Amino acid sequence: MFISMFGAVESGIIYAIMALGVYLTFRVLDFPDLTVEGSFVTGASVAAYSIVSGVPPLMATIFAAIAGFIAGCLTGVLHTKGKINSLLAGILMMTALYSINLRIMGQPTLSLLNETTVFEQLEALWASTGIDSLFNGLLSSIGLEQLPGTWSILLVMIIVTIGIKLLTDFFLKTEVGLALRAIGDNKKMIRSLSANTDSLIIAGVGISNAFVALAGGLIAQLGGFADVNMGLGLIVIGLASIIIGEALFGTKTIVRATLAVILGAVIYRIIVTLALRVDFLETGDMKLITAIIVIIALVTPKILQSRREKNRRIQKRNQLRAGGKSNA
Template structure:
């Protein structure tokens, strides 16, 4: 039970980077970008094939993010310059990326089990410090269980995810970031102020898919393989993380909203892990569980708000009646 929860938190932190990318496109730019399902695999495939061919893991990961950024920019160009509907441009790019990803990888699945990945490097560096053995000896002395071998990965990825979160917050406060937010709110107003909304949309969708591809590259190295179908339904997972996070933690400011997205991604993975421990549910039911979670996250706040409004009306009516009696 504890190990499954630990694994859920571990993967949730990595998926949170993807959720931040989805947040930028769907919430900030109000752009329904379905490129995510393809760019996630692009990041994973580029990183995997690069590592297999001897490229250092850090460079391979960054290369995957850059190619994902370029894919997002193409989606933005299709929408802004080609005048294609936002939803359709994302679908077209997602379809095109399936074949492109297969070309990049050369085969449906690329294994990295025998390769040196970023996580293996981090684990070996940490093991060389001797701190892991020291902490485990203390825990064993007090009768506690040993730390999971990947606990340092959780801490390091948490730091990386928080760094990306703070960079996103800072970017949203810059002149370009403010213009990006304003474009999502009202494009006509930005055009009337001589703002280049086409450029802002292209850059925004590019950054969004760059983060998604970065997450894909890390997930591939975490799992030890990249598969051409691993991105199916990724947009739903990203939306679930955003919606759950906003429902649980709020979205009053950009800083709170991005932190809520990270929390939502972790909560989502934990709920899925707990759900799969139920006897009648199987791993194939994961998409169904995701749909139920999204529905609950969307409906629950509205139901609670409706109850509050009803209670407020009843209290107001009771106060009016009381005054009338007097």
């Protein structure tokens, strides 16, 4: 049970990077971008192909993010310059990326089992410091179970994800970031102020897909393979992470909202892991579980809000009656 929960947190913290990318388009830009289902695989395929070709894993991961940025920019160009509906532009790019990803890998699945990944390099680096054995020794001395051998990966990925979150927070508070947020709120008003909304949208969608592709490259290295279908349903996972995080932790500030997205991604993976441990559910039910989680996350806040409003009306009615009786 502990190992499975550890794995859920480990993958959840990587998927959180993808969720931050989805947050930028859906919440900040108000741009329903389905490119992410293709750019996630693009990041995985570019990273896998680069590593197989002898490129250092860290550089391969950077290439994955760059490939995602290019794919996102092309979607932005289709929407802004080609005057194609944002949803349709994302679908078109997602469809095109399927063939592009096949071209990159040369086959539907590309294995990394015999290759050195960035995570293996991190584990080796961590082991060489001696901190790993020291920490596990301390746990054993106080009677606690040793952490899995990949706990160093989790620690590094938490640092990386928090770093990306802080950069996102800083970017959204800059002049360009504020303009992006304003475009999502009222594009016509920003245009009336002579701002170049087209360039801002292209850059915003590009950055979003760079995050998504980066997550794809990391997931491919964590799982040991890249598959052309690994991005199916990814947009629902991203939205589920955002909705769960916002429902539980709120969105009063940008800092709080991005933290909510990260925590929402981790909680989503934990919920899915727990659900799959139920006897009558199978791995093939994952899409159904995801849909149910999203439905609950969407419906529950509205039910709670309607109950609060109902209680508020009842209290107000009672106060008015009490005031009427005292005047009589």
